[in-house]
Amino acid sequence: MSNTYTSGLRHKNTHRRTNAPIAAKKPHDIIPALGDSIRIIPLGGVEEIGKNMTVIEFKNDIIVVDAGIQFTDDDTPGVDYILPNIKYLEDRKDRIRALVITHGHLDHIGGIPYLITRLGNPPIYTREFGALLIQKRQVEFPHLPPLNIRIVEASDKSIPITPDLKVRFFGLTHSIPDSTGVIIETPYGDIVNTGDVRVENENGVPAEKEVEQYKMFKDRKVLLFTMDSTGIDKSGFSPSETSILKNIDSIVATAPGRVILATFASQVERIVEFLKTAKRYGRKVLIEGRSMKTNVEIIKHLNLVETDHIVPIEDIEKYPPNKILMVATGAQGEEFAALMRMSNKTHKFIRLQRSDTIILSSSVIPGNDKAVEKLKDNLFRHDAKIITYLDSDVHTSGHGKRGELEWVHKQILYKYFMPVHGSHFRLKMHAELAANLGCPRENIIV
Ligand SMILES: [Zn+2]
Ligand SMILES: [Zn+2]
Structure with missing residues (x-):
């Protein structure tokens, strides 16, 4: 084996003009320049459930949405949980302006104690319930510097993060208080991330509060819509x-x-x-x-x-x-x-x-x-x-079924769609739903 390796190297060297060592590839050799574009990188939460974390980059600024962990299973014996790979962010941590949290579940906040200093301790924007859960967890890591938490109300207007980027929260229904969706306002339009979502309904008719919650999207220009896909494989609406x-x-x-x-x-x-x-x-x-x-x-x-x-x-x-x-x-x-x-x-x-x-x-x-x-x-x-739930309706999921997801799609007019929070087949099923509702297939990112 080692012989093959050596001879391979020798062969390669015959084509080089100098004997100088080959320079290691730098990140900018691989990743194209950003220019005037917006770059969105899901570092976790796509093709899998857990460790949700998304990077939004524009010019010299980065906003990160969520920093979750993934729970392990029989395939990962001896591992407690898995963190997203944040190498991309570590290389650019001086540009991270905010970590924005959708809600206080561990697949969205659990990574904070392990990652926040590696991210340069940026301010964390979150609703109150999420803030308390984050702080409670942080107590177990007394060696870490204090967190810079900024509590936001769902009704707050847009919060300027940089001259080009603003963040706005909107209330929605999940299973934990203060669950929100996040809107990143950019010069090209909104980037909307629902976080985890279901729709409270009575026999498939959404509750009045749901209609109210999504009214704000009536006149918004949404560039990219990203949404929870966990329940896409179940048809209809969940019991209320x-x-x-x-x-x-x-x-x-x-x-x-x-x-x-x-x-x-x-x-x-x-x-x-x-x-x-x-x-x-x-x-x-x-x-x-x-x-x-x-x-x-x-x-x-x-x-x-x-x-x-x-x-x-x-x-x-x-x-x-x-x-x-x-x-x-x-x-x-x-x-x-x-x-x-x-x-x-x-x-x-x-x-x-x-x-x-x-x-x-x-x-x-x-x-x-x-x-x-x-x-x-x-x-x-x-x-x-x-x-149990098999005997009587004693449980409903915090993640909407297909009918609920479809209803949310219909409340928001968007240009591009990226399904998240789901395994590959769920993302594909969610893409199909968006296509059936009229989103051009070339505008759907899986
Ligand atoms: Zn959740
Ligand atoms: Zn989640």
Whole structure:
């Protein structure tokens, strides 16, 4: 092998006029000059789900949207999570003017502690809920310099970042408070990034607040539209969050004993509603799971809902079973999460009993099927009542299905379209949707 390599080199040298060493390629040899163009580089989040990060470059300035991590799976044993490759930005960090955050989920903010100093610590523009999550996470990295966070309201007018570029947020619906889309205003028109999005609706008719949220696009000149593709492979509209909450409310109303609600900690808006439901039926609330506790602390801090009925888990025996509602992580069958520990009798404080009602308010993420089967087996051994999204509408995704995405497309008149936040087949399906709605195929970037 090494012989072949050497002879290859020798052969190459015969064609060179000098014996001077070959200069390494510099980045500007490979990447064409920008000129008057706008350059957009997704550093993550396309052809994959996770580590969302997009670069927008114009003249001497760069704005970065999101800085997420990607969660790992069976294909990446021993790896905790994956960061986007930011070499391009590190080489140009003196030109980065802003990091703009769409919302506080880890696939959009999780990379900040690892990347922000490598980016030159630019100001971070975010809504309040995202800011609190970013700060909470940053506490675990005390060696890092303080972050330069600028909290923005959805209703704020455009914020000038450079003489040519402005940033504007617009409210939309996802599953965490303060979810926003981002508009980068450029001399050529708007670059619109929805972040993660769904459309609240009643049997396929978008709610009034949705119509209101997108009204601002009526007179805007959108150069490029980029949008979440996670739910594109599911047709129609999702069940409404309102109907989900109504179903859960009626289950809680008639439950004979304790109610254990398991969902993703990232479903913050739903957790707020669970707290209201518990209050309505005079139930004390127990919060189980580290990420769940973190998010509930922020809910408390922002006074989003009454929280005086939250009690520590150690006090569980002080209340009758029909006065208890527990909100826990672990609906995906995660090995050490609260629900799994309850199911396999290793939880420090809780033993499941026949009168318990357990609601898995989540779908099964592809890849977790086996773990969820195991969890359900374990739960059913206790003869408690188990309700999943297959039995009743107790979950709806934060990512809109195809009908919802199509409706959003129809609210925004754009020239170019780039589907993001999805595997390759999802991006292609989303491209097809845009083409069917009249976007010329040469204007769609996959
Ligand atoms: Zn999200
Ligand atoms: Zn996301």
